Amino acid sequence: DASINGADSKTISCCFDFVMTNPPFYDTLEEASLRRNGDGRERIDKSESEGVYHRGGELGFVIDMIRDSFHLQQQVKWYTSMIGRKKNLIAVERLLKWLGFSKANVRVTSFIQGKTTRWGIGWTFEKMPARTARTKSLALTFDVKVPVQRRLVPLLKNIEENEVLKEVASRIYQFAHYDVKIPIKLKCSTRTDTTSHGSEIIITIIADTEYSCKSTFFDDHQIRQVRFYSFLVGETRKTLKLPLLLPREGHFLLDARIKVLKDIDEVSNICRSVVVNVHSFSHSAKGSDIIGKIIGQMKGEISRTNRRWRRKKDREGQL
Structure with a gap:
């Protein structure tokens, strides 16, 4: 010793x-x-x-x-x-x-x-990647119907698909920045992936920098529940000079992949169907809690099928 x-x-x-x-x-x-x-x-x-x-x-x-x-x-x-x-x-x-x-x-x-x-x-004290098999959390897949005017010319059809992708991406941004009901702020980043099967947009959602840099530790109630560990270790957390053992992305990360369905039989003449695949990664209990709240609200807000959007459509129909 x-x-x-x-x-x-x-x-x-x-x-x-x-x-x-x-x-x-x-x-x-x-x-x-x-x-x-x-x-x-x-x-x-x-x-x-x-x-x-x-x-x-x-x-x-x-x-x-x-x-x-x-x-x-x-x-x-x-x-x-x-x-x-x-x-x-x-x-x-x-x-x-x-x-x-x-x-x-x-x-x-x-x-x-x-x-x-x-x-x-x-x-380990090593900084770990945000996306690992160990940190995989909740996943979600759902379809979004986006109204469009059918275009038969191939070039115009590609433009239409890009417009549809951008529409769903804008809904996700709106949801993350303004509509989601959680006690922290979120930020998004976007990249486009183009393959032989078409284009898809990947939106990554994480907590803002201010939240990510806060302590990883529990609140006072949770600390009281495990206070006896401080006695077992024989040193306080301040004495140990604990590092912030999180990836730079913070407590959690969500990837939302947006892709237009190519099968015409699955879409109507006035709507295009867009599939949204969400994969999440949690590095703490706090991160898991936030992911659960985001996933629970996401489908209804993005597809605009929850109670808030239904009421809004009813009001517009009465005008």
């Missing part, structure tokens, strides 16, 4: 790809000496120093390892440990979440041999 606590990134020049540990399982020698339930076999054939960690068993070992990892953030890319009890795995996952690690910065896996299950957990 003395060598690690006195070390920092400036005094250690070497760098390792990963650290792999199999912690001492038991908290006390008495616990390690008890015979197994059922067959009565001896629990371990290891020495006390190998099988017992007097500062909390395997949970205490991993917690101390997490504490030490903050002093060596740039020297090790991935910290990993095996865990023998599911309740300890849950406790470690909650601790890493409380400390500000995003979903992409933590990995969990299972090792199953017969009736025995063990778990492996890893964490």
Whole structure:
């Protein structure tokens, strides 16, 4: 402990790809000496120093390892440990979440041999991409009917498709900037992807810069729920100098891909059908909450089929 606590990134020049540990399982020698339930076999054939960690068993070992990892953030890319009890795995996952690690910065896996299950957990201080399999969240697909005047000339038809795509894109911008009911502001960016199957517009929605740079940590109520972790770690979050473990995009990201359906049989003479595919990525509980609210409101606003738009059409019909 003395060598690690006195070390920092400036005094250690070497760098390792990963650290792999199999912690001492038991908290006390008495616990390690008890015979197994059922067959009565001896629990371990290891020495006390190998099988017992007097500062909390395997949970205490991993917690101390997490504490030490903050002093060596740039020297090790991935910290990993095996865990023998599911309740300890849950406790470690909650601790890493409380400390500000995003979903992409933590990995969990299972090792199953017969009736025995063990778990492996890893964490990293590396900046992770916004789009990863680990951070995939809700998805949504829906059609939008856009009124048009049918054009049979091929060149004019292509112009029509571009106009339809721009119309749906403008609705998404309107929704993200003004109509969505969430407590933060959003911003959008657009790119166009052209293939042999036609063009599509991809709109990426993220939180604005001000929100993205705020703390990743929980509110006061949530902190009180896991306050005992501060005692286990032995240091406050300010003492640990926690980094902001989020990608530059922030807590979440949504990609909305807009494409005009080519099959004429599926469209009428006065409308073109546009398919909107939405994929989301969440890096925190806060991000998941915001994604749920956006996805829940998006279809009705973009396709203009929710109660607000129905009432608006009714009022226009009465005029």
